[in-house]
């Protein structure tokens with residue numbers, strides 16, 4: 061790994077600058093610049109920022125090297141340097157999770173709720189392994205309930221009982237459209253796919269999202285299944301305008317970058333809520349955005365050992381859900397949505413525990 065001194069020197073040479081012109085561009089004394097380049101002095105953070113700007117290099121990247129250099133200088137004459145670093149590493153992990161909560165500006169109320177959820181999760185995990193028949197019965201029950209409610213949010217009129225008959229018994233319901241039947245079967249299949257991803261320890265990815273969306277629209281809209289939209293869309297009854305289609309590739313790339321950057325930092329329930337809200341706000345598909353986003357939320361929850369969170373489709377709950385999304389999109393206030401998701405996660409864990 062190159063030292064900060066070498067990096068600074070090479071960056072200046074590649075710009076064909078002499079020390080004097082770098083000093084002038086950065087506003088730092090030339091003798092001092094020389095000392096930085098020889099490794100005789102370590103720049104201050106302000107010096108570093110000025111140098112990065114003058115050399116047109118990334119301050120964030122340079123700052124990481126600078127921090128390494130600082131640590132190195134503290135430890136260079138210590139016999140136990142390696143042991144000290146190992147000990148510090150565990151503190152850094154702790155610091156990361158602590159900072160995440162502070163960074164997100166979570167209220168004490170939500171932190172308390174997350175705490176309660178994690179106790180329930182531990183209790184749920186301690187019940188495992190469950191008896192295979194019992195597990196199968198629970199799965200059937202919760203899968204159907206989730207399929208029923210998620211499809212109900214989008215206007216599917218099958219009842220809970222009818223959803224069960226269609227999905228588990230292969231029975232058709234008279235008076236209900238082919239589309240409603242397919243929506244039920246597809247959603248149940250998408251939940252199986254979530255569980256397979258978790259079982260195989262596969263992470264949420266562009267491919268997983270495309271597969272999920274494909275399953276949701278399978279047999280309903282062949283052309284758009286698994287593909288981003290190419291036309292503008294509106295969300296009926298909402299002030300929020302999803303982005304234009306030409307922005308989608310970039311926004312979705314950033315969406316997955318955000319997931320990768322936050323997945324080890326954020327509390328999983330907050331991460332799940334965020335990835336749900338961000339996806340539904342981008343609205344990358346022509347249809348099936350709501351169902352896909354709720355599946356993404358559940359993939360993240362299942363991956364972290366929680367149970368399927370089931371947002372309800374009755375009018376009152378639906379309005380609360382839409383209002384909470386609108387609060388993030390229009391007022392930039394995610395707290396209500398975090399509470400909404402945390403509440404259903406808590407309810408789901410309690411329901412699962414009750415049946416054990």
Ligand SMILES: Nc1ncnc2c1ncn2[C@@H]1O[C@H](COP(=O)(O)OP(=O)(O)OP(=O)(O)O)[C@@H](O)[C@H]1O
Nearest residue numbers: 214295298300340346347348349350351382385386
């Ligand atoms: N401000 C908002 N108000 C209402 N719904 C919103 C809002 N922002 C995002 N949504 C999401 O959009 C979904 C409805 O979008 P739309 O009517 O376009 O349905 P869709 O794209 O066909 O997807 P699906 O049918 O699975 O929801 C809701 O389920 C919700 O998740």
